[in-house]
Amino acid sequence: MDARSILFGLHELPGFGWRSIQKLLHRVPDLTNLLQRGWNQQELSGLQPDKLKALKDNFHMDFVASRLNKYAEAGIRFVTVLDEAYPALLKQTAKPPWVLYYRGNDRLLQASAIAVVGTRTPTTYGKKAAERLSRELSDAGLTVVSGLARGIDSSAHLGALQGKGSTIAVLGTGPDIVYPPENKSLYREIAEKGLILSEFPLGTSPHPGLFPLRNRIIAGISLGTVVVEAALKSGSLITADQALEESREVFAVPGPITSPKSLGALSLIKQGAKLVTGAEDILEEYGVLPAANSAAATGYRNTSMRTEEERLILGLMREEPISFDDLLERSHFQFGHLHSVLLSLLMKKEIEQLPGSMYVIL
Incomplete structure (x- = not known):
């Protein structure tokens, strides 16, 4: 064995x-x-x-x-921390799960992802903002990560499914348990078009202590975390804190100063989180400009738009696939910076990501 x-x-x-x-x-x-x-x-x-x-x-x-x-x-598969297919970003965190159970598209384990989280009881504004932002991120080729909870999480998944990309639902239960029960149809759609992910064994029922553990995976698997609406004591702020602990970017959508549900996001902005009104605010943080995405989508490759860092990484790559670890060693970049450069090249359709954190020039 x-x-x-x-x-x-x-x-x-x-x-x-x-x-x-x-x-x-x-x-x-x-x-x-x-x-x-x-x-x-x-x-x-x-x-x-x-x-x-x-x-x-x-x-x-x-x-x-x-x-x-x-x-x-x-019909549930698993990946362990010993496997090449294990999410590279998550493996770099302080407490990566030993085993992840999943149902759906396992290629998303290596996808460039952004977490979108927020309150379980959002306003109409919050739901619309989460859905629109997630759809824009999905259209830009990113995978949207959230927790399948009521409210903002559900809106984030729905928005991502409307776009060209996909979504990952990280559960605070076993991979076979749908919580809340009213999200059964959303669970099925994500299992078919995206990825259901959990570190908890089959049959694990929802328990308050499990959701903070779930949140560390949401933050750990993502390049950055967006908080849409959250009260000052919201669990979404735990996800944001965990993202910061792992040196990931934190973004926040502004809301009315008179709304208690916006106070958490506004507090994050005061503390230095980047204010977000659209996907372009997130994309530019990783060196990806909307105009470059449009050019890449039409098949036109404007090499003058490459940054110095992108040219360096492309110079290290050949026709044969190269691993993230090899690029990290040869480029002497910091872990997070290399991910940002690779994300930019992926968005510009300059490179392709293969299973096992391997990359190849297109």
Whole structure:
């Protein structure tokens, strides 16, 4: 049994959380040894007694095989942090999920994405703003990430589905649980045209403590986060804080100063978040101009519009695909800056992104 299957099995083990897996990986770097050699008391000495008992009593090949079959029957796939297909941006965060369960288009795991989040009880203005902005971002080729919640999240997904791009719904439940229930049809449409994503195993019901964990994935998988409408104590501000902690951009849509639902976004703007009135405000932050997008869409490549950084990166690329890590090493760019340059080149149709964080000149 390979390491990714064993990591999946550990993730499925009840009561065996993120930190327990981290401790185990620190002591047993090669997971294939975990089931082959039996339980080495010295290697497992750092685990709490209940975790150790769970491993010894329940973790075996039959358990892993049964869980794998369960997901196959449900039509849900998974990617682990050991896989090339794991989202590159998310892997760079402080606490990347060991396993992500998904349903839908797995190419979106590597997509250039922007998170759009906000209150569950928006105004009409907020819903329209989120839908329009998400549609514009989608038309520009970006993937819109949100949390399938009521309100702004739902409007963001709906807007993105109207555009040329797509959307990712990150759940605070298991990948098979739709919450809120009224979003069943939206869930199905995203599963068909976009991507449903969760770090929680099958059957995990909604619980308040799970949504902040969900929010870190929304922020971590995205180049930046846009807050549309949010009160001062909104969970959306947690997502914005997590984006800042990972050195990602934060944007905010302004609203009336008399509306409590706008106070969170206005507070972010006061603290330095970029004020957004349209997708162009976000695109220009990553060096992508709307005019360049239009030229690229018609097949016309205006090489004079390339920046010095773009020319440098293109000079490092050849006809054969090159990995993000190789570009990072050769360019000596900062992680976030390289992503911005690659995003600009993607939007201009100069390069193509392949699975496994590989890039090739078009």
